[in-house]
Amino acid sequence: MKKTLMIAALIALPVGLSGCHKKAEAPAAVAPKAEANAMASMAMPADAKMGKATGTVIAVNAAAGTITLEHSAISAVGWSAMTMEFSAKPGVLTGIAVGDKVDFDVTVTGSSGEVTALKKQ
């Protein structure tokens, strides 16, 4: 019994990581299969999805490899428009400054996104 509880806690851990796209109706860590299918349109932690969007650069941290973007809706990953921080692939932040309007590609895993390509408009 104790072992089962520990496994459940380990499974639940990644789901609890911070992310701006956490939804109020977030699924339980272990959802019944039928319920999981019904939620196929939601971003699931194990599913990496790719999307494209436009945005305005709010902040750049080249040392940390992060960029904050006020981005448009990204329908491919089910995100609405908002301002959030992304991690960025090495190199994509070169020449990018606060205030730039950009087109970017993003890979979303769970509730976090990584900018894989970025180009000024």
Ligand SMILES: [Cu+2]
């Ligand atoms: Cu966002």
